[in-house]
Amino acid sequence: MTTFLTPQQLADRTSAAVGAAVAAGRELGLTVTDPTVLHDVFSVVVHLAPSPVVARIPTVLPHPEDLVALARRQQDELDVTRWLAGQGVPVIAPxxxxxxKPVQRDGFSMTFWPFVQEDRDRKPDYVANAESVADLHAAMRAYPGPLEFLSAADPQFIAESLARLDRHRALIGTAELDRARREWQILEPLVRSRAAFEARFPGVGLQPVHGDSPPANIFSGVDGDLYADFELVTLGPVEWDLAALGSEHESAYNRGARRNGTRPLDEEALGFVNALGMLRVVATLTLVPQLPELMEYLRPAVDQWQTMPFAGGLRIDETFDG
Structure with missing residues (x-):
């Protein structure tokens, strides 16, 4: 049986996250008298007004109790964005x-960012954003810090979720779950092992990438666009950042790559990341009890997945067990 959080429980979680952020901010010397929630989906994002500081507190997580692992990922984001800002890249930096550094309080782990005024009259141009991602990738190539291979895919989360979804039959059908498990047999070796990936996709190359659909995570500030939300920053193929966006966005990215002298997207690698990205969508169904509204966003994606090539067109005999 699947038990969903009630509206009151969701409100209590948000209130607890805001309270933790306010207390942490005050301990760090910030004046906080009028905290304002800006977003509340996977994370609670709160402006610690009147201080020009925003706290982001992840609340919908596969393992909410594992604050150590969460803090490691948060530190990667802080380090990468600070470095990018130092290179003159337009980015929301810490x-x-x-x-x-991440701050832990009352069972939450949070990071702090500048408050940037949003240009609410500007509608995002996701195609233009996709072209600009090629410039972001060109800048990120020189990042000197260590990053894990395809940590944004979170293979452990996928594996655990596919094992648990038998207990959540209100979220997924038998045939859908069977397809997901069969696809995972093909894709898992390639995401678990850098050596396996490089053997299967020679010449594709790996580099630091944003990790979480950067065309959708460009913030329209009143003073210009800023790359934002590097929570899933990872080492991977550039294709990962264009997963599931479609041919128009892929063509736009390739225009940007030609302009700045970097490589265009590889079709086979795109097939792989598209299939892997859809398995992450299936795995995310296990988070619906923590955030019931997710279902209205995930269900259309799962339906679309049914129309896509099985496992991105890869076959078991094409993988390499590293």
């Missing part, structure tokens, strides 16, 4: 008003 707030300079507090130490640039």
């Amino acid at each position: 707030s300079p008003l507090v130490p640039q």
Whole structure:
């Protein structure tokens, strides 16, 4: 039986996250008298007004109790965005008003960012954004810090979720779950092992990438666009950042790559990341009890997945067990 959080429980979680952020901000020396929630989906994002600081507190997580692993990923994001800002890349970098490290309080792990005024009259142009991602990738190539291979795919989360979905039959049908498990048999070796990936896709190359659909995570600030939300920053093929966006966005990215002298997208690697990205969507069904509204976004994606080539067109005999 699947038990969903009630509206009151969701409100209590948001309130607890805001309370933790306010207390942490005050301990760090910020004046906080009028906290304002800006977003509340996978994370609670709260402006610690009147201080020009925003706290982001992840709340919908596969393992909410594992704050150590979460803090490691948050530190990667802080380090990468700070470095990019130092290179002159337009990015939302960590707030300079507090130490640039994750802060844990009351069972939450949070990071702090500058408050940037949004240009609400501008509608995002996702195709133009996709073209600009090629420039972001060109800048990220030189990042000197360590990053894990395809950590954004979170293979452990996928494996655990596909094992658990038998207990959540209100979320997925038998045939859908069977397809997902068979696809995972093909894709898992390639995402678990860098050596396997490189053997299967020679010449594709790996580099630091944003990790979470950067065309959809460009913030329209009043002073210009800023790359944002590097929570899933990872080492991977550039194709990962264009997963499931479609041919128009892929063509736009390729225009940007030609302009800045980097390589265009590889069709086979795109097939792989598209299939892997859809398995992450299936795995995310296990988070619906924590955030019931997710179902209205995930269900159309699962339906679309049914029309896509099985496992991105890869076959078991094409994989390499590293």
